[in-house]
Amino acid sequence: MLEQLSLLSFASGGWGQALLAGALVTISLALACLPIGLPLGLGVALMARSPKRFPRAVATVFSTVFRGLPELLTLLIIYYGCQIAAQKILAAMGYEGEVMINTFLAAMIAFSLVFAAFSSEIWLGAFKTVAKGQYEASQALGLSKATTFRKVVFPQLVRIAMPGLSNNWLSLLKDTSLVSTISLVDLMRQTNLAVSVTKEPMFFYGVACLGYLLFSALSGRVFVYIEQYFSRHMRGART
Amino acid sequence: MSFDQLLALVLDPDLLERYGPRFIDGLLVTGKLVAISFTLGALLGMLLALARLSNNVLLQRFSAGYIYFFRGSPLLAQLFLLYYGLGSLKGFWQDVGLWWFFRDAWYCTVLAFTLNTAAYQAEIFRGSLLAVAPGQYEAAKALSLKRSTTFFKVILPQSLIVAIGPLGNELILMIKASAIASLVTIYDLMGVTKLAFSRSFDFQIYLWAAVLYLLIVEIVRRSLKHIEARLGRHLR
Numbered sequence: 374m375l376e377q378l379s380l381l382s383f384a385s386g387g388w389g390q391a392l393l394a395g396a397l398v399t400i401s402l403a404l405a406c407l408p409i410g411l412p413l414g415l416g417v418a419l420m421a422r423s424p425k426r427f428p429r430a431v432a433t434v435f436s437t438v439f440r441g442l443p444e445l446l447t448l449l450i451i452y453y454g455c456q457i458a459a460q461k462i463l464a465a466m467g468y469e470g471e472v473m474i475n476t477f478l479a480a481m482i483a484f485s486l487v488f489a490a491f492s493s494e495i496w497l498g499a500f501k502t503v504a505k506g507q508y509e510a511s512q513a514l515g516l517s518k519a520t521t522f523r524k525v526v527f528p529q530l531v532r533i534a535m536p537g538l539s540n541n542w543l544s545l546l547k548d549t550s551l552v553s554t555i556s557l558v559d560l561m562r563q564t565n566l567a568v569s570v571t572k573e574p575m576f577f578y579g580v581a582c583l584g585y586l587l588f589s590a591l592s593g594r595v596f597v598y599i600e601q602y603f604s605r606h607m608r609g610a611r612t
Numbered sequence: 613m614s615f616d617q618l619l620a621l622v623l624d625p626d627l628l629e630r631y632g633p634r635f636i637d638g639l640l641v642t643g644k645l646v647a648i649s650f651t652l653g654a655l656l657g658m659l660l661a662l663a664r665l666s667n668n669v670l671l672q673r674f675s676a677g678y679i680y681f682f683r684g685s686p687l688l689a690q691l692f693l694l695y696y697g698l699g700s701l702k703g704f705w706q707d708v709g710l711w712w713f714f715r716d717a718w719y720c721t722v723l724a725f726t727l728n729t730a731a732y733q734a735e736i737f738r739g740s741l742l743a744v745a746p747g748q749y750e751a752a753k754a755l756s757l758k759r760s761t762t763f764f765k766v767i768l769p770q771s772l773i774v775a776i777g778p779l780g781n782e783l784i785l786m787i788k789a790s791a792i793a794s795l796v797t798i799y800d801l802m803g804v805t806k807l808a809f810s811r812s813f814d815f816q817i818y819l820w821a822a823v824l825y826l827l828i829v830e831i832v833r834r835s836l837k838h839i840e841a842r843l844g845r846h847l848r
Contacts, residue, residue, distance in 0.1 A: 441784075441829040442822055443791035445802060450818050457815055543684075550686035554795060561688060568696065575697035582685035582693060589684040 377576045380567075388567045388577070395563030396584055402480055402559065403546050409485040410545075411538075414492030421497055432493070439490035444483075444548045451483040452476070452555050476557040480549070488545050495537035499530045532603040539596040543589055550585070560584055622816055631808040631817070638804030639824065645793060645800060646786050649725035654779075656726065657733030664738050675734065682731030687789055690728055695720040695796050721793045725786070732782050740775035741767065773844055780836035784829055791825075801825065 383389040421432035439447065452474065460472045503526055511521040553562035564581040568574045619625075663675040682690065698705075698714050705711040713719045744767050752762040794803035805821040 437830070438822075438826065441788075441826045443788040443802065443825055445791040445794075446805075446818070446821055446825060449806075450822060453809075453815060453818065547686040550688045551792075553688075561686070564689075565692075572700070574692070574700045578689055578693035578697050582681070582689045585686055585689060586681065586684040 377573060380571055380573065380576070381580065388563070388571070391563045391567065392560065392580070392584070395558060395560040396588075398477075398557065399546075399549050399559045399561075400588065402477065402484070402549050402552065402557075403542075405477075405481050406485045406488050406545060407542075409481070410488030411492060413485065413489035415496050417489060417493035418496035418500065421493065422500060436490045436493050439486050440494075444487055445551050445554065447487055448480060448483045448551055448555065451486075452479040455479055455482070476552065476555050480552040480555065480557055484545060484548060487548070488541060491541045491544075492534075492538055495534050495541065496530065498537065499533040500526075502533050503529050528603070532600075535596065535600050535603060539592070539600075542592060542596075546588055546592065547585060622819065624814065624816065627808075627812060627814060627816070631804070631812075634799075634804045634808065635801070635820065635824070638799060638801040639828075641798065642787070642790050642793075642800040642802075642828075645722065645725065645790050645798070646783070649722050649729060650783055650786055652722075652726040653729035653733055656730035658737050660730060660734035661737035661741060664734065665741060679731045679734055682728050683735070687724070687728050688792055688795065691721065691724040691792060691796060694724045694727075717796045717798055721796060721798055725790070725793075728789075729782065729786055732785075733779065736775050736778040736782065737771070739778070740771040743774045744770050773847070776836070776840050776843060780833070780840070783836070784832060787828060787832065788825070 379387065381387060381389045381392070417432045417435055420428035421436070423429055423432075442450075455474045456472060459474060463470075463472055507525055507529070508521065511525050516525070549559060550561040552559050553565060556562065558566075560581055564577050567577045571577070660675045660678060663671040664679070666672060694714075695717060699720065701714075702711065705714050748766055748770065749762065752766045757766070790800060791802035793800050794806055797803070799807065801821060801824060805817055809815075809817045
């Protein structure tokens, strides 16, 4: 057992550093999906609530497609699709040669789309809890539509949406392990490499599982704080 | 561009003739994998949920730990842990006489998927069992029904109506997750797609797979909605 633990050391011959670097890639990939995925999801939810037919149809198609496709397939379609598209465009402009799309970028786009599709459902559910009176009251106060959304509706939405979004975040974190198949060197890929060198699959895959568990546990803690922050106005009423 | 050219871009007849039958096989493999592991997972998940709700602390802890582990780590890591990890203990399995099981990618995949979905289904069953009003237990006791009768005839039917929605979502998640099986040499729909793409380098193969997966998921989703409405018709 002690012998195996030395495989995790940070000295030469140990895989500690490699695994840590992989874990960093996993975390940063998951975090990089948030700035695109969250607003896009909210946008899709707004489109789904629009009175016009066209935006509604777009929103339905978007969320059906990206919620229905397996994440692995979405990833491969975006990765190879972008590659082929880039190749075609560059070839049309006269550039001949191999084009390689950055794997991190492709993975980021793919997971952002999936995250947006799932979170749009959460936002939609949250919209239903905002009472009609809130809109009417803001109208009576003469607030503009943008101000109503930003200052009145949105803060209430976030509080309701938080638990659902935290679930989505956890599945996003776990789904990032799929990028090891397009040879982005994340935690899973480093583990695969370590296994192929050391021939200790049981130990290393166990460590990888524990690593993901640790991330889930940590983000659970963070979400408790965020939820407390967004429901701080409720605290006074309850006690 | 004529219609034929357009057709060749998205549904090349030659390609379809060469890989169509394989796609059917892949679909069947995916269906079999999901059906077997979802059913076994439901049985195991029910047991885990009962263990989680039991008064025995040891059972509670074990089931909580199991659920935490399998919900907290990626299915991909679990699959590799089972297939490569347990598969590396060849001597041990040969001694126990189970080597035929852990040697085979198919059995390992079914096992990994079953264990994974059992954890998710256990949480669903736990929630739905808690949703049955306590008065139901008391009424069954007042009627002096046996414990097994109380569970199977009174509690379970009521809790399953609550559970069917989330279970449907879990089934859809399983169908999507089954694409991961292609990474350990199973030729399911995804595996067939990757094989066909690596041979033909034609991007439309991936689009076929996308359409097929979307079709399956939509059909399952709609029929589940129908079933749910039908089973809950006395509640309306």
